[in-house]
Amino acid sequence: MKKIIIFILLLTMGEAFADSNAIFIMYHRVGDARYPTTNVTVEQFTEEMQYLHDQHYNVLPMADIITKLKHNETLPDKTVGISFDDAFDTIYTTAWPILKKYHFPFTLFVATEPLDKNFKGMMTWAQVKALAEQGVTIGDHSVTHGHLATANVATLEKEIMSAKERIYQETGQQAVLFAYPFGEYSLNFPKLLAKLGFLAAFTQITGAVNAQSDFYLLPRIPLNQHYADLSRFKQLLQIRALRVSDLTPAEPVLQQNPPIISFKISDPTITAQGVNCYDASGAALQLDKTHVPYLTIHFKKALPSGRTRINCTAVDKKGNWYWLGLLYIA
Ligand SMILES: [Zn+2]
Numbered sequence: 255m256k257k258i259i260i261f262i263l264l265l266t267m268g269e270a271f272a273d274s275n276a277i278f279i280m281y282h283r284v285g286d287a288r289y290p291t292t293n294v295t296v297e298q299f300t301e302e303m304q305y306l307h308d309q310h311y312n313v314l315p316m317a318d319i320i321t322k323l324k325h326n327e328t329l330p331d332k333t334v335g336i337s338f339d340d341a342f343d344t345i346y347t348t349a350w351p352i353l354k355k356y357h358f359p360f361t362l363f364v365a366t367e368p369l370d371k372n373f374k375g376m377m378t379w380a381q382v383k384a385l386a387e388q389g390v391t392i393g394d395h396s397v398t399h400g401h402l403a404t405a406n407v408a409t410l411e412k413e414i415m416s417a418k419e420r421i422y423q424e425t426g427q428q429a430v431l432f433a434y435p436f437g438e439y440s441l442n443f444p445k446l447l448a449k450l451g452f453l454a455a456f457t458q459i460t461g462a463v464n465a466q467s468d469f470y471l472l473p474r475i476p477l478n479q480h481y482a483d484l485s486r487f488k489q490l491l492q493i494r495a496l497r498v499s500d501l502t503p504a505e506p507v508l509q510q511n512p513p514i515i516s517f518k519i520s521d522p523t524i525t526a527q528g529v530n531c532y533d534a535s536g537a538a539l540q541l542d543k544t545h546v547p548y549l550t551i552h553f554k555k556a557l558p559s560g561r562t563r564i565n566c567t568a569v570d571k572k573g574n575w576y577w578l579g580l581l582y583i584a
Pocket residue numbers: 339340395399434435436
């Protein structure tokens with residue numbers, strides 16, 4: 255009898271581990287309509303924070319979420335982490351009072367050179383320090399905010415560590431979270447960030463995070479005013495990570511264009527036949543399902559220069575949405 259109870263207990267715990275799922279959302283500007291692709295309106299932002307509050311989402315510090323997942327601890331249902339990239343002044347003037355009202359923790363990813371040079375529209379270091387003193391996490395977003403995917407390792411290390419040093423000088427915080435400028439990365443980054451003692455790093459690829467995620471390539475859902483209506487926001491908060499293995503090419507910086515992308519669906523709740531993939535590059539994506547559970551993506555044309563994001567989604571029997579975001583840089 256005892257053995258059976260322990261067995262059932264282990265089964266339940268196993269399920270709880272497997273189910274721990276978190277969503278990270280990201281913003282740039284709030285209430286600055288001059289930049290629609292990196293802005294949400296004050297109304298949208300207010301509505302979204304209100305929704306998280308009213309629906310009892312657990313908005314937790316990003317580092318806490320990651321530490322729990324790394325240790326295979328169970329996360330509460332509806333766990334969300336909030337972040338802002340670049341330290342635009344509207345975050346201080348407009349977003350901060352709304353976040354404070356709900357006691358929502360968040361991370362501000364700072365690229366240090368624009369602040370050192372007092373760029374217009376950015377926070378001052380004094381404002382960043384004021385946020386840090388009130389418990390806001392300050393993350394590393396490089397020195398120059400350059401396109402770093404093709405930079406060599408020595409340059410990357412300098413970008414990461416000099417920014418970390420400036421953040422420490424100005425705020426007293428040791429940044430352990432990194433966000434890739436423009437969401438662009440190469441596979442040089444994860445190894446380097448781990449070596450430099452960082453806890454995690456974030457892309458701008460849509461997806462959900464679980465204990466199996468690569469903690470140095472964590473997806474984060476970018477929100478802007480074109481794609482920030484509340485119904486879409488609600489849907490995105492419910493997505494789960496679509497687990498795949500054997501992804502090729504794993505390196506986002508393309509050696510061959512168009513690439514032939516292939517991966518194996520390793521999620522037991524998803525049938526590979528039910529997966530759909532799409533992109534907005536205009537390169538005519540075609541999904542080949544003749545070798546399931548392996549899926550292959552072909553393109554009729556070369557991917558355009560710059561970033562191409564590919565999204566693959568599937569629905570399980572219970573109606574849950576699973577999502578895999580991929581990034582390639584041509
Ligand atoms: Zn940025």
